[in-house]
Amino acid sequence: xxxxxxxxxxxxxxxxxxxxxxxxxxxxxxxxxxxxxxxxxxxxxxxxxxxxxxxxxxxxxxxxxxxxxxxxxxxxxxxxxxxxxxxxxxxxxxxxxxxxxxxxxxxxxxxxxxxxxxxxxxxxxxxxxxxxxxxxxxxxxxxxxxxxxxxxxxxxxxxxxxxxxxxxxxxxxxxxxxxxxxxxxxxxxxxxxxxxxxxxxxxxxxxxxxxxxxxxxxxxxxxxxxxxxxxxxxxxxxxxxxxxxxxxxxxxxxxxxxxxxx
Amino acid sequence: xxxxxxxxxxxxxxxxxxxxxxxxxxxxxxxxxxxxxxxxxxxxxxxxxxxxxxxxxxxxxxxxxxxxxxxxxxxxxxxxxxxxxxxxxxxxxxxxxxxxxxxxxxxxxxxxxxxxxxxxxxxxxxxxxxxxxxxxxxxxxxxxxxxxxxxxxxxxxxxxxxxxxxxxxxxxxxxxxxxxxxxxxxxxxxxxxxxxxxxxxxxxxxxxxxxxxxxxxxxxxxxxxxxxxxxxxxxxxxxxxxxxxxxxxxxxxxxxxxxxxxxxxxxxxxxxxxxxxxxxxxxxxxxxxxxxxxxxxxxxxxxxxxxxxxxxxxxxxxxxxxxxxxxxxxxxxxxxxxxxxxxxxxxxxxxxxxxxxxxxxxxxxxxxxxxxxxxxxxx
Numbered sequence: 330x331x332x333x334x335x336x337x338x339x340x341x342x343x344x345x346x347x348x349x350x351x352x353x354x355x356x357x358x359x360x361x362x363x364x365x366x367x368x369x370x371x372x373x374x375x376x377x378x379x380x381x382x383x384x385x386x387x388x389x390x391x392x393x394x395x396x397x398x399x400x401x402x403x404x405x406x407x408x409x410x411x412x413x414x415x416x417x418x419x420x421x422x423x424x425x426x427x428x429x430x431x432x433x434x435x436x437x438x439x440x441x442x443x444x445x446x447x448x449x450x451x452x453x454x455x456x457x458x459x460x461x462x463x464x465x466x467x468x469x470x471x472x473x474x475x476x477x478x479x480x481x482x483x484x485x486x487x488x489x490x491x492x493x494x495x496x497x498x499x500x501x502x503x504x505x506x507x508x509x510x511x512x513x514x515x516x517x518x519x520x521x522x523x524x525x526x527x528x529x530x531x532x533x534x535x536x537x538x539x540x541x542x543x544x545x546x547x548x549x550x551x552x553x554x555x556x557x558x559x560x561x562x563x564x565x566x567x568x569x570x571x572x573x574x575x576x577x578x579x580x581x582x583x584x585x586x587x588x589x590x591x
Numbered sequence: 592x593x594x595x596x597x598x599x600x601x602x603x604x605x606x607x608x609x610x611x612x613x614x615x616x617x618x619x620x621x622x623x624x625x626x627x628x629x630x631x632x633x634x635x636x637x638x639x640x641x642x643x644x645x646x647x648x649x650x651x652x653x654x655x656x657x658x659x660x661x662x663x664x665x666x667x668x669x670x671x672x673x674x675x676x677x678x679x680x681x682x683x684x685x686x687x688x689x690x691x692x693x694x695x696x697x698x699x700x701x702x703x704x705x706x707x708x709x710x711x712x713x714x715x716x717x718x719x720x721x722x723x724x725x726x727x728x729x730x731x732x733x734x735x736x737x738x739x740x741x742x743x744x745x746x747x748x749x750x751x752x753x754x755x756x757x758x759x760x761x762x763x764x765x766x767x768x769x770x771x772x773x774x775x776x777x778x779x780x781x782x783x784x785x786x787x788x789x790x791x792x793x794x795x796x797x798x799x800x801x802x803x804x805x806x807x808x809x810x811x812x813x814x815x816x817x818x819x820x821x822x823x824x825x826x827x828x829x830x831x832x833x834x835x836x837x838x839x840x841x842x843x844x845x846x847x848x849x850x851x852x853x854x855x856x857x858x859x860x861x862x863x864x865x866x867x868x869x870x871x872x873x874x875x876x877x878x879x880x881x882x883x884x885x886x887x888x889x890x891x892x893x894x895x896x897x898x899x900x901x902x903x904x905x906x907x908x909x910x911x912x913x914x915x916x917x918x919x920x921x922x923x924x925x926x927x928x929x930x931x932x933x934x935x936x937x938x939x940x941x942x943x944x945x946x947x948x949x950x951x952x953x954x955x956x957x958x959x960x961x962x963x964x965x966x967x968x969x970x
Contacts, residue, residue: 402603517611520641520664521654523603 330385331439332375334409335430335462336368338393338400339452348553354420355553357394364400367447369407369515370508374477375445376408377513381479386410388437392429394419398531405526406518412531413437415539422548425541427461432539434466437532441466441503443484448473448507459507469500472507601663608642608667616671617847623797624674624942627789629753630797634678638709642668646683646690646832651698652706658832658894662839666890669843673946674795676840677953678711681749681798683836684954685712685758687829688774692816701756701776713754715745715803716826722746723959725760726769726823730805732761739775739815741783741808747953751786751801755779759805760826763819772822776814783808794945831907833954835893838910841918841950842886848918848925848943849879855929866928875924882917889913905967912960915950922947 340346341361348355364372372389379385389404392415401412415429434441444466449456456472463470475495476487483501489509490496500506518526536542563583567576584591597605615633623630637643645661647653656664661683669676682705689701704710721728730743741761751757756778762771777784787802816825856867856876866872889910896903922944926933933940951957 406603406607517640518603518607519639520604520607520656522641523607524600524654527600 330378330382330442332378332385332387333434333439333441333444334368334371334375334387334389334404335444335446335458336372336389336391336400336404337365337447337450337452338362338391338397339365339450342451346555348555352552352554353550357396357419362397362399364403365447365450365452367449367451367508367510368400368404369447370510370512371445371447371506372404372407372409373513373515374506374508375443376516378443378477378479379408386439388413388439390430390433391415392417392421392426392433392536395533401531402523402526403518405529405531406522407516408522409529411529414531414533415536415541416533417536417541420550421536422546423455423457423461424547425536425545427458427465428545429536429539429541430458430462431465432541433534436534436539443503444468444505446505446507448509459505463505466503466505468503468505470505470507471498471500473509474506475509475511477506477508477512597663601660604660605663605667607640608664609670611637611640611642612668612671612843616668616675620672620675620797621936621939621942623672624794625796625936627791627796629678629750629799630675631753633675635709637668637679643679643709644682644686644705646687647702647706648690648698651690651702653702658835658897659891662835662890662894665836665839666843666846666887669840670847671843672797673840673844673943673950674797676843677795677798677949678750680833680836680840681714682712684714684829684833685750685754685756687832688714688758688816688825689776691828691832692774692821692825696813697776697816704755710755711750711753712756712758713748713750714829715748715751715757715759717746717748719744719746719802723956725826726772727765728760728762728772729765730759730761731765732763732773732775732810732819734763735809737812739810739812739819741775741777741805741810743805745803745805747790748801748803750799751803752789752799757784757803758816760822762822767820769823770820772826773819774816774822774825775810776816777805777808777810778814781808781810793948794942795949827904830954831904832897834907834911835890835897835903837950837954838886838890838893838907838914841911841914841947842883842890844943844946844950845879845883845886845914845918845921848922848940848947849876849883851940851943852876852879852925852928855932872928875928879921879924882921886910886914886917905964908955908960908963908967911955912957912964915947916957918947919944919951 341363344360346355375387387409389409389412391401395416413433446459471486473488474486475489478485486498488496565576567573641654645656649655718728732739732741759777760774763773764771783806785804790800856872857865859866893903893907893910925940926944929940932938
């Protein structure tokens with residue numbers, strides 16, 4: 330089986346985000362990058378599928394900045410076989426990313442049997458690439474997947490919907506499967522795995538190598554700002570029974586007029 | 592001047608080990624401390640990830656880590672729990688004599704099984720009456736045909752209750768003092784090994800510590816490391832390798848205490864402002880940070896010297912004494928910054944303070960390190 334895993338490299342969750350002076354993006358110089366946590370579920374699932382289908386190859390694909398290759402190296406240290414890095418800026422949009430991944434998969438010469446991704450990246454939270462990619466490749470796609478089984482030539486996929494209910498889909502191979510927390514427990518990269526990862530092949534292509542041009546950009550970022558600082562919470566004293574009624578009506582009034590939540 | 596950066600691979604090793612320490616060890620450190628139980632499940636998981644037995648060379652199935660790699664791993668794991676790291680380091684302490692001085696056949700026979708499944712080892716030097724004065728050990732090894740017969744008592748043996756293999760130091764003749772000392776490998780299940788009950792300790796309570804008796808234990812000649820009388824040299828060189836690891840463990844524990852103290856000092860408010868805004872606390876935190884940085888530099892240098900094939904005895908003792916003493920001071924100050932909460936078992940820092948004490952004692956007390964240093968600088 331040819332398994333592709335699409336990963337994104339995102340700022341570590343403890344990063345202090347600072348917009349650039351012109352507001353076109355965020356400062357990336359001092360960021361510590363990690364493999365997007367949802368993509369860890371995708372890598373783990375790929376490793377489990379590979380274990381059940383001998384002779385499978387796992388190729389990890391990433392589109393983005395090249396100053397650090399943390400995400401691809403982590404995926405290979407976990408056990409993925411090879412990597413493709415599409416060199417681009419850190420702020421490519423979802424459409425360009427999906428188109429670049431499609432181009433990379435085609436250029437690799439391997440016919441995919443399964444494409445796994447995280448359901449979303451934790452930096453911009455767009456939740457678009459898996460669906461765009463599936464559409465471009467003409468494949469079925471299922472997102473927010475928490476259950477995965479191989480069934481003959483296809484896959485039985487469980488997906489979480491509102492209210493805690495589960496939808497079950499049958500998808501033909503090849504398919505794009507976007508993974509959610511709960512699907513599996515990602516393994517840690519082992520130390521021998523980290524050392525082996527150094528010797529695993531990593532292709533580096535440009536956006537134009539995989540057929541993506543500047544004109545493919547659908548979203549231009551223009552004004553990154555930090556959210557306004559949260560005002561401190563309000564405390565209401567209502568220990569004294571005599572004031573409780575008036576305090577309650579004051580709180581209800583504020584919830585309506587100020588917080589606008591009721 | 593060399594540079595102070597880790598190689599990219601070492602950055603990844605550190606992150607992987609630290610992630611394991613923070614996610615798997617740290618959350619359960621208090622629980623196993625209270626239970627006084629060896630966390631076999633966690634240790635096995637650490638072994639699976641290649642975090643244990645870092646001294647085994649690639650020819651025998653190991654990862655072939657440098658000493659610098661090994662101290663990076665030791666520091667990271669100690670961040671999770673100094674006690675668990677004691678169980679992990681005790682394997683290295685026992686396997687190092689074999690890795691450094693064993694014959695090819697001995698390395699295959701004794702080291703390779705440790706790379707195939709999680710196994711535990713013990714280093715047996717200290718005796719009830721001989722601690723720092725190791726040249727005076729009384730355990731004897733007497734020639735009997737082609738074999739040797741081992742008799743004597745050992746004390747404070749880490750991992751003893753679980754070990755598959757023991758590296759035991761004994762003397763072929765007590766009157767020869769250090770020239771009679773001999774190191775031999777004793778395998779679990781050999782007739783005549785008697786293992787005592789687990790000691791109740793102040794710290795490192797999840798690690799297994801016991802007394803041992805050897806009663807007429809038959810040791811085949813092929814289990815002797817190098818030759819009879821080489822044991823003192825073997826022990827000394829082993830400790831040159833293991834001291835940076837122990838110093839790194841002190842560093843990891845101290846870093847953990849420091850991180851707790853910083854976080855708490857920013858959150859806890861007294862006199863209308865966070866503790867971290869009070870100069871008295873700032874000075875304590877600054878001193879802790881200086882000691883951490885100094886410890887780390889010494890640990891790295893002690894490891895780096897070995898990797899360069901250079902003598903490291905003096906610097907390894909600097910590292911061991913300084914990092915262990917600093918760990919004691921840093922953990923004590925962390926408790927002080929936490930105030931009453933720091934003294935409570937509900938908070939993590941009192942355990943760190945208890946654990947720190949042992950690192951000033953085992954593998955050469957802070958005073959023995961100073962004796963070694965004095966010998967080196969006066970020589």
